[in-house]
Amino acid sequence: MTSMQRVQDILVDAGRVVVDDAGGEQMADGVFANISNNSVEVQFYLTDPDIRPLSTGEFVKRWRDAVGDIAGLESLKFESDRGGPGSGDALTIELSHRDIDTLDRASEALAARLGEFSVVKDIDDGYTPGKRQYSFTINDTGESLGLTAMNIASQVRNSFQGNESYRQQRGRNEVTIRVRRPESERVSLYDVENLVIQTPAGDDVPLFDVATV
Structure with missing residues (x-):
C-alpha cells in the first residue's frame, strides 16, 4: 500500500465512522475518493x-x-462548500503578485502567522507542490499593441481561475460567482497556447503572439 493510499483510507474510514454514528444513510448518501x-x-x-442529524x-x-x-503530511484541510449551517470558509484571503516566488513566500508567511492562533483551523496557503507552473514575459509585439505584463497576467488568471462577476452576503456566508472556462479547457499547456488575449483596442490575439513562456 502506498503512503497516499494509506492517507486516503484513513480519511475515508474516519468519515464513515462519523456517518455511521450519525444515522448512516440519513447522514450521507455517498463518498468520493481520488x-x-x-x-x-x-x-x-x-x-x-x-x-440529517448533524449540521455541515x-x-x-x-x-x-x-x-x-497523520504523520508525514504537509497540509490537511477540511472544508464544506454547500448545504446547511456552518458551510463555507470562515475566512478567505487573496494575495496577488507578479512574481510567483514572492507570492509563495508571502502566502507561506501568512499561513504560519495565522497558525499561531488556536482558533484557526484548516489553513491552506494555496500552494500545491507538484503542480506545474508557467511564467509569462510580454514580448515586443505585445508592448506595441498596448498590452502590459499585468494586463496579460490578469486575463490568463481570469480565464483559468475565474473572474468574479457577482458577490452577495447571505447571513454569515458570502456567495461568490466566478465565470471561467470549462474545466476541460484549462488542464494543459495546450489550453494555455490556445488562449486569446484582448488588446486595449478590443482586438483578439493569441497569447503566444504577445508573450513567451
Whole structure:
C-alpha cells in the first residue's frame, strides 16, 4: 500500500465512522475518493440539511477529530462548500503578485502567522507542490499593441481561475460567482497556447503572439 493510499483510507474510514454514528444513510448518501500525484481528495455527500442529524459544520468538526494527526503530511484541510449551517470558509484571503516566488513566500508567511492562533483551523496557503507552473514575459509585439505584463497576467488568471462577476452576503456566508472556462479547457499547456488575449483596442490575439513562456 502506498503512503497516499494509506492517507486516503484513513480519511475515508474516519468519515464513515462519523456517518455511521450519525444515522448512516440519513447522514450521507455517498463518498468520493481520488488520488492525484501527491494529493488526496475525499468528499462525503451529505443528505438534505432538513433530514440529517448533524449540521455541515458539526460533521466536519467530528470528521477532523476522528482523523487526528497523520504523520508525514504537509497540509490537511477540511472544508464544506454547500448545504446547511456552518458551510463555507470562515475566512478567505487573496494575495496577488507578479512574481510567483514572492507570492509563495508571502502566502507561506501568512499561513504560519495565522497558525499561531488556536482558533484557526484548516489553513491552506494555496500552494500545491507538484503542480506545474508557467511564467509569462510580454514580448515586443505585445508592448506595441498596448498590452502590459499585468494586463496579460490578469486575463490568463481570469480565464483559468475565474473572474468574479457577482458577490452577495447571505447571513454569515458570502456567495461568490466566478465565470471561467470549462474545466476541460484549462488542464494543459495546450489550453494555455490556445488562449486569446484582448488588446486595449478590443482586438483578439493569441497569447503566444504577445508573450513567451
